[in-house]
Amino acid sequence: xxxxxxxPQLEALLPHxxxxxxxxxxxxxSTVKDWDECDVRWALMYPDAYEVGLPNQGVQxxxxxxxxxDGVLAERTYSVWPDLEALMREHGVPQFTVDSHRPVKAFDVxxxxxxxxxxxxxxxxxxxxAGIPLESKDRTLDDPIVMAGGHAAFNPEPIADxxxxxxxxxxxxxxxxxxxxxxxxKQEGRPGGREELLFRLAxxxxxxxxxxxxxxxxxxxxxxxxxxxxxxxxxxxxxxxVMDLDExxxxxxxxxxxxxxxxxxxxxxxxxxxxxxxxxxxxxxITRPVRERSITGIGEMxxxxxxxxxxxxxxxxxxxxxDHSEIGDIAKGLADRYEDDKIGLSLPSTRVDAFNIDLAxxxxxxxxxxGLTFAPEGGSERIRKVINKMVSxxxxxxxxxxxxxxxxxxxxxxxxxxxxTETDEDVLQIADMATRVIAKGREVSGSNDIRCTxxxxxxxxxxxxxxxxxxxxxxxxxxxxxxxxxDKIRGDKxxxxxxxxxxxxxxxxxxxxxxxxGDRRIGAVIRAVYEDGGRFDGxxxxxxxxxxxxxxxxxxxxxxxxxxxxxxRERSYEEVLPWDHLDSxxxxxxxxxxxxxxxxxxxxxxxxxxxxxxCGVCPAMDTSIQIGPTGKKLLPLTVVK
Amino acid sequence: xxxxxxxxxxxxRLRFTSxxxxxxAFERALRRxxxxxxxxxxxxxxxxxxxxxxxxxxxxxxxxxxxIALTAPRDPERLRSLLDASLPAGLDVIDAVEARTPGLAxxxxxxxxxxxxDGVDPAEAERAVAAFNAxxxxxxxxxxxxxxxxxxxxxxxxxxxxxxxxxxxADGPIDQPCxxxxxxxxxxxxxxxxxxxxxxxxxVADLAPPVPAAVTRLAQGLLxxxxxxxxxxxxxxxxxxxxxxxxxxxxxxAATAKAPA
Numbered sequence: 001x002x003x004x005x006x007x008p009q010l011e012a013l014l015p016h017x018x019x020x021x022x023x024x025x026x027x028x029x030s031t032v033k034d035w036d037e038c039d040v041r042w043a044l045m046y047p048d049a050y051e052v053g054l055p056n057q058g059v060q061x062x063x064x065x066x067x068x069x070d071g072v073l074a075e076r077t078y079s080v081w082p083d084l085e086a087l088m089r090e091h092g093v094p095q096f097t098v099d100s101h102r103p104v105k106a107f108d109v110x111x112x113x114x115x116x117x118x119x120x121x122x123x124x125x126x127x128x129x130a131g132i133p134l135e136s137k138d139r140t141l142d143d144p145i146v147m148a149g150g151h152a153a154f155n156p157e158p159i160a161d162x163x164x165x166x167x168x169x170x171x172x173x174x175x176x177x178x179x180x181x182x183x184x185x186k187q188e189g190r191p192g193g194r195e196e197l198l199f200r201l202a203x204x205x206x207x208x209x210x211x212x213x214x215x216x217x218x219x220x221x222x223x224x225x226x227x228x229x230x231x232x233x234x235x236x237x238x239x240x241x242v243m244d245l246d247e248x249x250x251x252x253x254x255x256x257x258x259x260x261x262x263x264x265x266x267x268x269x270x271x272x273x274x275x276x277x278x279x280x281x282x283x284x285x286i287t288r289p290v291r292e293r294s295i296t297g298i299g300e301m302x303x304x305x306x307x308x309x310x311x312x313x314x315x316x317x318x319x320x321x322x323d324h325s326e327i328g329d330i331a332k333g334l335a336d337r338y339e340d341d342k343i344g345l346s347l348p349s350t351r352v353d354a355f356n357i358d359l360a361x362x363x364x365x366x367x368x369x370x371g372l373t374f375a376p377e378g379g380s381e382r383i384r385k386v387i388n389k390m391v392s393x394x395x396x397x398x399x400x401x402x403x404x405x406x407x408x409x410x411x412x413x414x415x416x417x418x419x420x421t422e423t424d425e426d427v428l429q430i431a432d433m434a435t436r437v438i439a440k441g442r443e444v445s446g447s448n449d450i451r452c453t454x455x456x457x458x459x460x461x462x463x464x465x466x467x468x469x470x471x472x473x474x475x476x477x478x479x480x481x482x483x484x485x486x487d488k489i490r491g492d493k494x495x496x497x498x499x500x501x502x503x504x505x506x507x508x509x510x511x512x513x514x515x516x517x518g519d520r521r522i523g524a525v526i527r528a529v530y531e532d533g534g535r536f537d538g539x540x541x542x543x544x545x546x547x548x549x550x551x552x553x554x555x556x557x558x559x560x561x562x563x564x565x566x567x568x569r570e571r572s573y574e575e576v577l578p579w580d581h582l583d584s585x586x587x588x589x590x591x592x593x594x595x596x597x598x599x600x601x602x603x604x605x606x607x608x609x610x611x612x613x614x615c616g617v618c619p620a621m622d623t624s625i626q627i628g629p630t631g632k633k634l635l636p637l638t639v640v641k
Numbered sequence: 642x643x644x645x646x647x648x649x650x651x652x653x654r655l656r657f658t659s660x661x662x663x664x665x666a667f668e669r670a671l672r673r674x675x676x677x678x679x680x681x682x683x684x685x686x687x688x689x690x691x692x693x694x695x696x697x698x699x700x701x702x703x704x705x706x707x708x709i710a711l712t713a714p715r716d717p718e719r720l721r722s723l724l725d726a727s728l729p730a731g732l733d734v735i736d737a738v739e740a741r742t743p744g745l746a747x748x749x750x751x752x753x754x755x756x757x758x759d760g761v762d763p764a765e766a767e768r769a770v771a772a773f774n775a776x777x778x779x780x781x782x783x784x785x786x787x788x789x790x791x792x793x794x795x796x797x798x799x800x801x802x803x804x805x806x807x808x809x810x811a812d813g814p815i816d817q818p819c820x821x822x823x824x825x826x827x828x829x830x831x832x833x834x835x836x837x838x839x840x841x842x843x844x845v846a847d848l849a850p851p852v853p854a855a856v857t858r859l860a861q862g863l864l865x866x867x868x869x870x871x872x873x874x875x876x877x878x879x880x881x882x883x884x885x886x887x888x889x890x891x892x893x894x895a896a897t898a899k900a901p902a
Contacts, residue, residue: 007654015699015853020657026729028669256669258655258662258729310669310727342686 003035006093007101013087021259022050023084025098028256029308031063032100033073039186040179042066042074043097043107043144045126047119048538050098053078054255055263057317058113058150061250062171072179075099075107079122080129082535082542088129095130104130108182110144111175112163114152117515118508118538120159124530127162134527136164136211141193147178147207154239154286155463155579158515158522160210164198167207168582169239169286170272172248174206199232208237208582215520215578221561223519223576236583239286241623245272246297256309265313265346266305270298270330274319275607275625276351278377279388279598280416282462284319286584288617290608291626295326295333299634302334306343313344322350322359323608325628331362333634339365352376352391357402371410371453372403378422379415379430385601386421388594393433397440400452404441410451411437416459417481418473418506420598427481430454431488431499438495453500454489456482458509462516463579464586466594469571472513474564475545478506507545511537513567514552519578522566524555585623587616642679643714646745646875647721648736649705655731656701656857663732664692670727671709676720679710693746694861697834701857703735704752706874708745741881748874749828751799751864754835756822760851766820767803769846774801779841790831794841797833799825799869825871827864 014020035041044063046053053059059076066074075097080088088094094103104110104126112123127134132143139146148156148166156166167174178201185197192199201207212233216224228235242248254266271292274284293301302314314334324330327347334345345363350356352374360372376391378384384391400411415430434452441450458478461467473481482503489501515522528551536542552563571577573592580588590613597604607613608627618624651658658666668688671678680686689710696702721737728734758766773779779795804821826833835856842848862874 011654012852014657019659020699021659021662024654024657026655026731028666028729256666258658258666260662260665264665307673310672312669312672342680 003102003106005101006096006103009091009093010088010096010101013084013091013093016087017084018081019259022078022257023080023098024258025101027054027098027258029253030076030099030255031067031074033067035073035100035102038071038073040072040109040183041107042072042109042111042175042179043077043104044074045077045104045110045112045123046079047112047114047122047126048079049081049536050078050257050259051261052538054257054259054261055267056113056115057251057267057269058115058171060255061248062111062113062175063255064251064253065172065248066175066179069176069179071183075102077104077110077126079119079126079536085125085129085535095126105132105143107144108186109147109178111147111149114148114150116538117152117158117512118543119152120162120515120526121530121534121537123159123162124527125535135161137161139164139194141190143194145182145194145197151283151286152516154282154582154584155516155518156208156210156582157215157520157578158518158526160520161523161527163210164194165201165207165209166582167240168237168584170242171240172242172250174240177204178207199230202233202237205234206238206240209233210520213581217559221559221565223578225576226578226581236581238583238621239585241289241585241621242272243291243623243626245269245291245293245626249293249297249301252301252304253308254305254311256311263315264311265315265344266302266309266311267315267317268298268301268305269293269318270316270321270324270327271318271627274323276320276323277388277594277604277606277613279386279466279594280377280419280459280462281319282465285465285586287319288585288615289623289625290323292324292628294628294630294632295330295634296630296632298330299333299337306338312342313346314338315346315348317348320351321347322353322356326630326632327359329633331359335362335365337634337636348373350374352396352399357399357406357408360403360408361406371412372408373412373414374399375414376433377414377416378419378426379428379433380426382601383419383422383426385603386598387416387419388598388603390603393436396433397436400437401440401444404450405444409449410453411441412453412455413437415454415456417456417485417503418459418478418509420461420467420470422473422481424481424484427485428488430456430485431492434489434499435492435495438498448498451498451500453502454485455502456485457504458506460509460513460516463577464584464591466591466598468517468577468591469573469575469595471570472510472567473506474568475506475510478509482506508537508543510563510567511543511545511548514548514563517578518566521556521559521561525552528555583620585615585617585620587614587620590615643711644708644740645711645715645717645720646706646708646738646740646878647724647734648875649707649728650731650733650735651696651700651702651705652731652733653701655729657699658732659698660692660695663695664690666728666732667707670724674720674723674727676709676715676724677711677713679712691746694749694828696858697836699856700835701855703857703859704861705858706745706749706861708740736875738875738878739882740878742877745874748863748877749861751825751827751862751871752858753860753871754824754826755857755859756824756835756839757855757857758820758822758848758850759855760817761820761848762818763803763805763820766822766848769842769848770801770803770822772846773798773838773842776845779845781837781840781844783837783840792831792833792837794833794837797827797829798838799827799864801825801838823859825864825869 148163153166202209273287273290461470678688691708693706717737725734862871
């Protein structure tokens with residue numbers, strides 16, 4: 001049955017909206033497959049504006065992996081801005097994909113990638129615009145399966161009412177397995193309806209279907225237990241882990257948009273996972289173990305990607321890029337290769353380490369040395385032990401001295417406020433550190449024309465981390481602490497003018513905290529906020545703290561819990577956490593011990609170089625660390641003109 | 642250093658490409674096609690591309706122009722087809738000449754526009770056009786970044802007429818009343834755009850199209866004041882080349898579209 005494009009109706013609306021190009025598709029390397037020749041059809045959504053969603057690597061990877069399969073098609077959809085949303089509602093234009101402008105409701109699966117919890121209200125907007133019932137229980141065979149993925153899906157409980165299922169971990173193989181199950185079910189004539197399909201998915205042990213689990217609560221509001229309500233579904237759902245990244249060199253043909261987006265570069269993931277063990281870092285905990293892409297695999301991806309895109313910058317992505325076992329050779333090899341082509345190289349997420357200055361020097365061989373960024377995260381030696389960020393103040397000063405001595409003019413330092421056990425004094429030491437950085441910088445550069453920018457935001461405790469039990473600092477206390485730090489920096493007559501101070505207030509962090517560690521009762525809050533007009537919560541100009549608090553107060557009252565209960569309350573060892581039945585591989589007892597170590601200010605080494613510390617992931621998931629060195633080098637490419 | 646002048650289009654849905662969007666897309670196409678671009682000096686070298694007089698976002702165009710500087714000579718027609726293949730369909734490179742004369746921008750003094758008004762009865766459009774042409778002045782308003790400003794749209798309009806739909810060059814089916822206007826407008830400061838002429842038609846004759854007009858630039862070039870024709874701005878470069886054939890290979894007929902006297 002052919003599905004018509006809604007572009008003619010949409011086109012009439014486009015002259016009236018901002019940046020219409022974001023809705024027309026036609027990106028270089030995008031794929032449009034014949035609808036009727038495919039029997040498994042995915043709509044992939046990134047629930048934020050196109051300019052943020054298009055560069056998302058997760059969506060681009062799955063888009064390409066799926067479209068490479070015969071009989072499977074994938075198209076993309078993004079959140080529309082409120083100006084277009086209003087016109088679409090007025091003129092009855094449904095949520096559409098940008099590839100072929102097909103209505104999202106016509107697809108078999110709507111897969112939504114949640115990098116952050118702040119996309120939840122945008123999901124509801126998209127479902128409603130698509131004509132898909134907001135709640136799973138109201139959907140019929142005419143509706144797609146709504147599937148959540150991405151890091152936020154590691155606790156899908158707040159959106160349990162709205163999604164049909166969730167997949168946690170790496171998506172590459174998972175989407176193929178799901179496609180196979182959907183195909184078989186459709187070919188058999190869709191026996192047993194949606195429920196049967198969801199059951200087949202759940203039986204694999206790798207797809208979480210919230211409707212197949214009941215949550216029981218204790219009289220005090222805590223969870224008693226989460227229990228399967230039918231036989232054949234597992235007690236715990238496992239995350240997916242792709243082994244051997246060299247076999248998955250995606251995206252091979254990165255999308256090149258016409259519209260301007262937040263990252264305009266060719267991104268190559270040089271490894272996945274991180275074992276640094278920073279206790280606040282959810283990404284580092286849930287993506288274990290470390291799996292490196294080989295130096296030659298990286299070289300091939302960069303070469304092919306640049307040819308396919310014409311991008312002028314390459315980003316080497318990972319959670320701690322300088323940790324790749326052959327990063328020195330990679331940086332030098334790429335810098336040599338592209339020296340004459342005016343290709344910029346960037347290495348985000350690096351540690352405070354003098355070695356990184358050498359790397360940065362190599363990568364900017366031909367360009368300007370403007371700014372370097374480091375993330376000490378905590379202001380005092382003590383708090384850095386709590387969070388297991390093993391950087392001493394001496395390391396940092398030595399590193400920035402090297403940077404300023406090598407001609408870098410600006411150093412940016414990232415911190416968090418509200419870390420467990422933190423006091424005013426821990427945060428105020430950030431000012432002392434910045435002062436020492438400037439003093440050292442002036443000394444080694446012989447110039448007063450250097451700067452240090454302190455950037456700081458509120459810490460949000462996340463599921464599947466040692467801080468999942470920790471109390472979050474209230475918005476008021478966060479703001480008060482940040483104001484004290486600001487006053488101290490501004491009050492410094494000698495150095496204050498060389499120190500920039502950028503901070504985020506504590507309110508958005510409380511909403512993020514509510515959604516991160518929430519349970520199924522939070523669904524009513526999300527729905528109320530959406531119905532009250534909440535959209536684009538990651539955007540300062542759209543986010544409304546007051547709306548979230550008012551809706552939460554109303555929606556949570558029947559349960560006897562409130563926002564503080566979810567955010568600033570410390571959890572105990574015995575408490576059943578809402579995400580305990582989602583298995584990230586991390587042993588809960590190990591997480592608890594690491595939490596106790598944090599309180600004792602005891603550090604843990606990185607298992608990449610030191611013996612295993614038994615976090616549990618490798619045995620639980622039957623995986624292992626995959627690292628080099630391979631000993632290979634990147635050869636110069638032969639230029640054929 | 643060789644300089645090459647290109648004519649390109651913004652067709653179909655890619656008419657929503659803004660000029661900044663086009664610039665990024667074009668510079669990436671240059672990289673993919675491995676064009677030996679000359680770069681500006683300085684910390685952040687940019688490929689040397691001069692863009693002339695871009696059509697507004699949302700309007701289609703058959704006649705946009707730019708000039709690029711190369712460090713090694715290339716055959717213009719081969720370069721054209723390489724770049725055309727490297728750009729998304731809709732952003733099509735349709736003509737290329739080596740620059741042999743100065744001042745391409747100086748030869749872009751007027752544009753020929755087509756305005757397709759879906760849902761408007763041609764007779765009604767005809768009456769509005771007559772009223773516009775008969776007027777001495779047509780005051781219109783436009784919102785600019787300095788607030789609402791009022792100006793006279795009439796003097797810049799060389800000609801405005803209603804044509805029968807089958808003469809239309811715009812894409813799209815004709816299954817309902819539809820009026821097509823052809824407009825020749827002089828490039829003046831402040832610019833008078835097709836939108837301003839539509840505002841003028843609304844002001845003098847209450848013409849109110851039910852859906853947004855589909856606007857396409859058909860040609861751009863030097864205005865012949867006597868005939869009112871807009872001539873191909875690349876012709877002087879082509880004629881200055883003794884080796885070149887008399888006619889261009891890629892140019893669409895619309896380049897020399899004659900405006901009525």
